[in-house]
Amino acid sequence: MTRSLWITTLALLLIAGGTLAFQAEPADDPEVNAPAPDFTLTDTNGTEHSLSDFEGQYVVLEWLNFDCPFVGKFYGSGEMPRLQETYRDQGVVWLSIVSSAPGTQGHFPPDEMNARNEQEGGQQDAILMDPEGTVGQMYGAQTTPHMYVINPEGTLIYKGGIDSIPSTNVDDIDEATNYVVEALDAAMNGEEVATQTAPPYGCSVKYAG
Amino acid sequence: MSHVPRTVGYSVLLLLWMMMPLLATAQSTDDPSPHSEATLVSEVETIAPGEPFTVAMRLQMDDGWHSYWKNAGDSGLATSIDWDLPEGFSAGDIQWPHPTVKEEGPLVTYGYSNETMLMVDITPPNDLEPGTEVTLEARGDWLICADICLPAHADLETTLLVEREARADTEWASAFADTRAQHPRPAEGVSVQAYRSDGSFVLELEGEALPDDGLRFIPGEKRTISNTAPQPVMRDGNTRYVALQASEYADGSTEALRGVLLGPDGFSWSDNEAPHPALAVDAPLEGEFTGDLSALAEASGSTSSTSLSLWGALGFAFIGGLLLNLMPCVFPVISLKILGFAKKSGEQPRIMRRHGGLFAAGVVVSFWVLAGLLLALRAAGEQIGWGFQLQSPGFIALMALLFVGIGLNLAGLFELGMGMTSVGSDVQQKASGYSESFLTGVLATIVATPCTAPLMGAALGVALTMSAVEAMSIFTALGVGMAAPYVVLSSVPALLNRLPKPGPWMETMKQLLAFPMFATALWLVWVFWQQVSIDGVALLLGAFLLLGLAGWVLGRWPAMQVEGRTWMASRAVVTTVVAGALALALLGAGTKAPASASGSPADAEWQSFSTEQVDTLRSDGTPVFIDFTAAWCLTCQVNKRTTLSTESVQQAFDDKGVTLIRADWTNRNDEITQALAEFNRSGVPLYVLYPGDGSDPVLLPEVLTPQIVLDALENLPDTRNDNPELADQRP
Numbered sequence: 033m034t035r036s037l038w039i040t041t042l043a044l045l046l047i048a049g050g051t052l053a054f055q056a057e058p059a060d061d062p063e064v065n066a067p068a069p070d071f072t073l074t075d076t077n078g079t080e081h082s083l084s085d086f087e088g089q090y091v092v093l094e095w096l097n098f099d100c101p102f103v104g105k106f107y108g109s110g111e112m113p114r115l116q117e118t119y120r121d122q123g124v125v126w127l128s129i130v131s132s133a134p135g136t137q138g139h140f141p142p143d144e145m146n147a148r149n150e151q152e153g154g155q156q157d158a159i160l161m162d163p164e165g166t167v168g169q170m171y172g173a174q175t176t177p178h179m180y181v182i183n184p185e186g187t188l189i190y191k192g193g194i195d196s197i198p199s200t201n202v203d204d205i206d207e208a209t210n211y212v213v214e215a216l217d218a219a220m221n222g223e224e225v226a227t228q229t230a231p232p233y234g235c236s237v238k239y240a241g
Numbered sequence: 242m243s244h245v246p247r248t249v250g251y252s253v254l255l256l257l258w259m260m261m262p263l264l265a266t267a268q269s270t271d272d273p274s275p276h277s278e279a280t281l282v283s284e285v286e287t288i289a290p291g292e293p294f295t296v297a298m299r300l301q302m303d304d305g306w307h308s309y310w311k312n313a314g315d316s317g318l319a320t321s322i323d324w325d326l327p328e329g330f331s332a333g334d335i336q337w338p339h340p341t342v343k344e345e346g347p348l349v350t351y352g353y354s355n356e357t358m359l360m361v362d363i364t365p366p367n368d369l370e371p372g373t374e375v376t377l378e379a380r381g382d383w384l385i386c387a388d389i390c391l392p393a394h395a396d397l398e399t400t401l402l403v404e405r406e407a408r409a410d411t412e413w414a415s416a417f418a419d420t421r422a423q424h425p426r427p428a429e430g431v432s433v434q435a436y437r438s439d440g441s442f443v444l445e446l447e448g449e450a451l452p453d454d455g456l457r458f459i460p461g462e463k464r465t466i467s468n469t470a471p472q473p474v475m476r477d478g479n480t481r482y483v484a485l486q487a488s489e490y491a492d493g494s495t496e497a498l499r500g501v502l503l504g505p506d507g508f509s510w511s512d513n514e515a516p517h518p519a520l521a522v523d524a525p526l527e528g529e530f531t532g533d534l535s536a537l538a539e540a541s542g543s544t545s546s547t548s549l550s551l552w553g554a555l556g557f558a559f560i561g562g563l564l565l566n567l568m569p570c571v572f573p574v575i576s577l578k579i580l581g582f583a584k585k586s587g588e589q590p591r592i593m594r595r596h597g598g599l600f601a602a603g604v605v606v607s608f609w610v611l612a613g614l615l616l617a618l619r620a621a622g623e624q625i626g627w628g629f630q631l632q633s634p635g636f637i638a639l640m641a642l643l644f645v646g647i648g649l650n651l652a653g654l655f656e657l658g659m660g661m662t663s664v665g666s667d668v669q670q671k672a673s674g675y676s677e678s679f680l681t682g683v684l685a686t687i688v689a690t691p692c693t694a695p696l697m698g699a700a701l702g703v704a705l706t707m708s709a710v711e712a713m714s715i716f717t718a719l720g721v722g723m724a725a726p727y728v729v730l731s732s733v734p735a736l737l738n739r740l741p742k743p744g745p746w747m748e749t750m751k752q753l754l755a756f757p758m759f760a761t762a763l764w765l766v767w768v769f770w771q772q773v774s775i776d777g778v779a780l781l782l783g784a785f786l787l788l789g790l791a792g793w794v795l796g797r798w799p800a801m802q803v804e805g806r807t808w809m810a811s812r813a814v815v816t817t818v819v820a821g822a823l824a825l826a827l828l829g830a831g832t833k834a835p836a837s838a839s840g841s842p843a844d845a846e847w848q849s850f851s852t853e854q855v856d857t858l859r860s861d862g863t864p865v866f867i868d869f870t871a872a873w874c875l876t877c878q879v880n881k882r883t884t885l886s887t888e889s890v891q892q893a894f895d896d897k898g899v900t901l902i903r904a905d906w907t908n909r910n911d912e913i914t915q916a917l918a919e920f921n922r923s924g925v926p927l928y929v930l931y932p933g934d935g936s937d938p939v940l941l942p943e944v945l946t947p948q949i950v951l952d953a954l955e956n957l958p959d960t961r962n963d964n965p966e967l968a969d970q971r972p
Contacts, residue, residue, distance in 0.1 A: 061489055063489070099389065100389075100390060101384070101390060101391065101392045102318075102390075136388065137388065137389040169347070172489065174315045174316060174348055175315070175316045192490060198318055199318065200318065200384070200392040201382075229489075229490050229492065230490065231463040231464055231488075231490045232315075232316075232490075233313075233316070233318065234316060235316055235317075235386075235389070235390045236315065236316035236317075236345040236346060236348045236350070236390075237316075237346070237348075238346065238388065238389075239346040239347055241346045241347065241853075241854065241857070
C-alpha cells in the first residue's frame, strides 16, 4: 500500500512534469489566415477597447505616428481620412494604434493627440495608446503606417504596407495599388484576398528601448 | 478718399492672412535637405563624344543621421535620382556602395552615415561637338533619419566641357577610387551557392581563408530574409554555411539570394588588392539543402570555444554527473542513500552490489526518461532545455509535496513500510529494499535536474545538437557519473566496512535530515510563487496540511498494529486526503501568474533580456553582461547572492559602464532558450560578458566568485563611446 503510494507519486511527477511544462505557447507575430491575437488598449478618450469587442465586424489596425513623413503623405493628402470614412460607412471598425514610447516622435498625451487628429482630419473609430509597445510587438508592427485587416471571424486577412509604392510622395498615392482597399473590397464581396502580405514601409515604430 | 486706403488695407490684410499657411509651410520646408547636403560631382573634368564617364551624387550627412541603401530594410526608403539629361545622353543605374547595418529599436535597416557617393555611369551621344559645354541635371530624393525621419531632396547640376579626349578630374579621383572599393563585387576563389532549407535559406561559401564568424548577409530585395534574425555561421573545412531565416513577408517567389555579404570588421575578400569589404552575392536557389545543419552547428559551435567531440562530451557528462552529487538540491536524498548503505553494511556483498546496481539503474533510467522527453519535444519543435520540468508549476507543486512527505516521514510522523526505516532491525526485507534503492535513484535524478553542474551545460548543449543515439549516450554517461560513487561503494566491501556502524545515532541523523527536506520544500514554494498567483501558493500550502493529516493517520494507526475495519477506514482516509492534497496542489499550479511576473521583481539596475536589446547595445559598443538565471536554479541564486549583488561587483560593473541584463528562464521563454542554444547551452546558469569592442564574448564559469567577475571586468578594453556616431543614433 505505502509502496504503491510511492510509485504512484513518482509516476505522477514524471507525467505532470512532462505534460504541464509545455502549455505555454510561443508568441510569434501573427500570420495571415490565422486568428489575430486579442488585446486591450485605452483610447485617447480613456475608453478601453478590446479586439474581441468587434467580433462580427471587419477591423483595420493602422500603426500611426503623425510626425512621420510617410504618415503625413496619407493624412496631408486627405487619403487616410477618406479611407477611414469610406469603410466606416460600410461597418468597418478602424483603429489607429500609437506605439511610440513617451518622449519619442509621435507620442502625445491624449488631449494633444485628439487635437492633432482633428487637425489632420482623422476619421477613425479610436486612437489607441500603446506607449509600452506591447501590442505593437505582439503584432510585429515595424513601420508607420503598418496595416492589418481582420475579418468578422477574427482572422487576419492582410498585413503589411498600405500600398505598393514606398515613398513619401503624395503623387504616388494614385499610382499605387492600395492593399487595404483591395483586401477589404475582396473580402466583403466574398472573394479571395489577392495580396495577403506586402512589405511594410515607412518610419520605424518608435518603441521604448 | 479715406475709403480707398481702408479697402486696400483690408485687402492686404486678407491676402496676408490667406498666405499665412503658405508662409508657415515655406518656413518648415525652408531647407529642402535637412541634416544633409547633396551635390553632383564628376570623375572627369572634360568628356569625349560617345565615351561613358562616371558622376556621383555625393551625400554628406550630419553626425547621427543616415540615409538608406537600395533595400532600406525594415523601415526607411532608398535614395533615388531622377535624371534630366541633354538629348542623346543616357544614365545607368545607381552603383550602390555596400551599406552598414543600422539598428533602430527592434528593427534593422541598411544605409549610410557621414558621407556616401552614389555613382552613376553616363553615356554621351557620339555626335557631341568638342568645345561645347553640357549641363547634367537631376533631382535627388532621399530620406534622412536619426531616431526620426525627414524627407529630403536636392536639385543637382554639374557642367562639363566636351573635348576630343576625356580628362580625369584629379580633385575627385581618390573619392571615386575609395567608393569603388566599397562596391560589392565577386572575389576570386570564393564561390557562393544558395539553397532552400525548411522554408529558410542557406548560403554556402567556399574559399581559402574565409572568416569563421561575423559574416552578415544583407539582402538586396525586401521580401527575402528576416533582417533581424541571427545569421549563424557553420564551418566545415574551407566551406562556410550561413543560415538565413526567411522573411515573414516572403511570398514564396524567391528564386535567388541577391545582396551583399560582409565579413567581420576590417575583413577583405581578396588579398591581392586594396580593401574588398563586401562580396556581391547573386546565387540562384538550387533546391533543398541536403547537409545536416544541426550537425554542422555542433561541429562548428557558434561561439567557437565551446565545441566538444563526442568523447569529450561523454567525459564531461561523466564528471558533471559525479559533481551533481555535491549539489545542494541532491545532497539530502544522497544522505539517505548513504544511511541505507550504512544500515545494510552487514549484508552479503552480493546483495550490496545489487542495491548499488539498482540505485544506478534508477538514476540512469530516470535520465533516459527525461532525456527522451526532452528530445522528443525538441524534435517536435519545442523551445525547451534542461531543467524544463521546473518551468512547470504543476511539477514544482508535486515536488514540494513529495519533499514535505519525505520530511514528515523522516521526522517520524509515520513509518513507510518496514525495510526503509526500521533502523537497527536485523531482519531486512529484501524485496522492498531493492525497489527502494531504485526509487532513491529516480528521486535523486529528479531533484538533481535544476542543478546544472559545472561543465554539464556544455555537454548537454552538444548532446542536444547530436543524433538521438549520441544524445542518449551523453545522458547515460551523466547518469552513470552520478551513480558511480555508490556503485563503487556498494561493490567494495572494504569501503563499506569503513562506514560508521549502525546504531541509535542513525535515528537521530534520520530525523535531522527531515530539515533539509523541509528546506527544499520551502525553496520550491518560493519558486512556485514566481510562477503562480498568491492564491495558488495558498492552495499548495493547504495541500501540505492535508499531507500532514494523512501522515498522522498513517502514524496513529500503523499498518502492523491495526486490522479489519480500522485498517480499511484509516487507509480510505489516507487515500482520500492524499488525493485531495494532489488536487489542491495541481489546482494551485493552474492559477495564473500576475501579469507583471515577466519583469522580475529584481533590482532596478538589471534590464530584462531581449535579443534585440543585446544586439543594439553590442553594436553601440556598450559592454554587456548577461545573467541567464531562473528562480529554481539554486546555483544561480547562490551566485546572485554571493557575487552579482555584492557592492564591489556592482561598483566594478558601474565603473566599466557595463549594461546588466538578466535573462530570467523561470518560466518558459523561447527567446532565452534560443540565446542559450547560441552558446551551445541548454540550461542555466550561464554568464556572458560582451566586451563591447566587438570581440568574442567571454563566458564565465558556472560557479562565480566576486574575484572571477572582477578579473573578467579588469580585462575589458576601455571602449566606452568608441563609436559616438552609432551611439548617438539611439537616444
